[in-house]
Amino acid sequence: MATKRALPAVTLVLGGTRSGKSLYAERCIKNISQQPVYIATAEPGDPEMIKRIKRHRERRGSSWQTVEESIDLVGVLKMHRKSAILVDCLTLWLTNLILADYDVEESLSKLALELRQAEGSVFLVSNEVGSGIMPENALARKFCDVAGQMNQIIASEAASVVLVTAGIPQLLKVPQEV
């Protein structure tokens, strides 16, 4: 386990589709830093995604530094260790890893290790995907499983965990005293 720190802090922001989780994380990080780094993990493959990326970018404005990286999230975090960082989102990163046949367990361990080295505030946005009916599709079921594991691992590393519902944050885990 990492030594407990009040600051710098890792925060996991969970929420369903269109729960307002990204906007919540953006607002938090803007209160902390003038020049935050935005790590976009989306592969801008399909038109739906391109539109969403464009909308998020316009909302953030020009003070953000944007880094697009769909696979090597750990490498990018390492390069920006002193910055205030928003990763949007872990679920898409996990999807990219699975589609490109990476070892997911190893990637998650490396991410967990890197998060312990953070020297600035890191907000990680992730989807809650396991509270609906179990999908019939075996791949979707597998994804559901791995995404749940990922959220547990990162929640256990994070100092704070926030669940966003209809734009409203609930604090699930609060930082412990050092």
Add this chain to the structure above:
Amino acid sequence: MATKRALPAVTLVLGGTRSGKSLYAERCIKNISQQPVYIATAEPGDPEMIKRIKRHRERRGSSWQTVEESIDLVGVLKMHRKSAILVDCLTLWLTNLILADYDVEESLSKLALELRQAEGSVFLVSNEVGSGIMPENALARKFCDVAGQMNQIIASEAASVVLVTAGIPQLLKVPQEV
């Protein structure tokens, strides 16, 4: 933004399928009013829905005034501005708007505006639909997106937001002092 009021109050009641959200909202409104108005937005098209509507109606009993309106929710709210009202539910209303090709964004703006004019207590029941695996069906994905946006908009207008899980209410947003 509307001027903040302690009363009359708008409450959004969120919850998954069969979470007990309607029953919770019914109980709340019965504590407030002897003759509440129930606005049913369901299109009683299929047998499954007819059965559910019948069950809800029997549960409510005869003291309620029931208005069935699948599209013009804003018009009905306007006509009953002084009443204690239960809208059951926003998700079906949204489905009806989409199927009948209405401008959803405009309809949501009008609803938000009308809620600011309420002179009685209004409870709006809505489904949480975005916490499962993303559906493969593009229409379902689109619906998921729009339903999430709707819940955010109405939650931001509401004085209180309650999330019901297995019949148990959690208060996500509480009324602010005037």
Add this chain to the structure above:
Amino acid sequence: MATKRALPAVTLVLGGTRSGKSLYAERCIKNISQQPVYIATAEPGDPEMIKRIKRHRERRGSSWQTVEESIDLVGVLKMHRKSAILVDCLTLWLTNLILADYDVEESLSKLALELRQAEGSVFLVSNEVGSGIMPENALARKFCDVAGQMNQIIASEAASVVLVTAGIPQLLKVPQEV
């Protein structure tokens, strides 16, 4: 209604797929009892399930007594009334009842009655399945409905209800004073 008791207590542990609900329930019961009884309701039919059962069993270790019972949950609870019991999980039990064409309503009533007779601590793990998009498949929709009803019924019997998200427990219902 059963007479309210501080102890022995019935606890319902809710959560999505891979939310950490089973692990949370295991930890709770190990704090209470040296020799807890684990009631596994899974039908070890498919390879995916066999793997999951094996993983859970290894995690628990040898101090547990394991009972495999996919249908007659009430009978097994009756036989172990004085024990600390973990039922994992109600959702699979419900699935088995439906597939074998049992009367679900009657089975749930019997379970509720039996829970009032418990003389030790009983933890029941159950899935939250209703917070995703409504499935197109009619059977899945029906299941979603019945699972929601079951969670409401058991939550109403339970002294405590806990919702686990990404491994983090939220207390939804706390025991009332006797």
